[in-house]
Amino acid sequence: MGDHLVLPDQGSLMMKRWGSYFLIAVSLCSCGLFNKSEYSGIKFDSSVPDNQKQLLIGDLQTIDSLTFSDVTQDDLNKIGLASLSADSLTQFLLARIKYIVGEGYDSSTQKIVVSNNFYYYPTKWASTDAFFDRVVTVMSNTGGAVYLSGKENNTLYSLKVDGDEVLVNSPRVGVIKIGAGLFSNSRSKSFPSDSLATRLIRLGTLFHESRHSDGNGSNAAFPHAQCTSGDFSGHYACEANLNGPYNLEAMLLKHFYRSCYGCSESELSAIQVSAADAASRLQYGARFKDPQPEYVK
């Protein structure tokens, strides 16, 4: 009897092949090659820790689950939208947030002078929609602050973010800087950073920051007003605009509260406290301001 060549059967071959695919996929994932650095057009800089990135992506996905009722005309005026829906809110954010950078991102070292003695003759965007086609980074503190700094010093800057060089020619440039505080301060100790209530509170902060991408003239980037009295007297932590960041945040948190299904009483109270904090910043005599962002060519 000669030796028989034993061929493996088809089933075990398939098993081995899928096993190899699985191992390759696991290796790639562990190397970070499958890690998302972008979500719906929002790019995450490498300075954003992976856990923060995942939480923020989850926050943005939470918008899809939101439902809105009893929306008043005053609410719509505050945000400047024709209707409040998951879709319209997502579009609002995507138009104003293009890059998210981490706490370690230092704009002073990433800033490039494009032109000295640059004279700012800003014009307004023709319409908000025009912005959607442009590859412009949205701002938060960093983008808006750099734009305002350039405007004050007659210097046009660009920012290096995630390998891109972003021309800072509008408050809408939008580079939002996030830090660990966004994840620790948006919740009470008893509920986790990925709970629905915490996500909704963080979304309130994101919408707050996104409003800093709007405005023109003296109101470019919707700056905070100096508090003349109250808890924050003397600090630039108040609101002189009815459609400014704090008032927008308060209005949205009111609606988010109603979408906090299955939330505990403590979580619901946390949303109330956050909304009250934002609403308490509104100054007497606040008015609606033109939210159209300005830009320079």
Place this chain on the structure above:
Amino acid sequence: MKKIILFTSSVLIVVGLTFWKATPHLNPPPKKPQQSPLAFPNAVIPNLMGVKNKNTARLTTPQAPNSTEEVRVFRNYLENSYIQLPSITSLRLNRDGDFHHVSPSVLQTSEVFGEISDRLKTSPNLIKEALRFYRACALNEQLVTSIRAVCTRNLKDWSKIARIDISKIEIPESIEKIADVIPSRN
């Protein structure tokens, strides 16, 4: 002579001691029953006590019953929580200059509000006690504005549920304005 001096000084000492003991100011003051901090809307935080009993309207409900153990324990919880509510002074001291977003110590107060709501849902007989807490908090000028607004919101919501008239409580307009724009449980 020595004997006379010794006798006179002894008499003087005895007379002095007798008068000293008889002096009323040396009697210990009668102990007053300890009052709840909730009774003084403007004196919440002991170390800040600028106690000025404002002539605020009283809660239109009668004093809450204190017969049951449950009420006593709940009242104790409310009083302990009350003296720990964040004050404007503590907010200014603990913020390290970051006033841009809500303070963690302020947000942490949501635990107290949540606990109270949980208890009221299972024991509606505690609502009057909670309303006293919310009234005192809403009127306390030393507390953080946003906390006072949430207290006002809760005062309105729970009084509506319990059908208790709170219209005579004079909450400042600035606090009411905020309370009116924050989410309501009703």
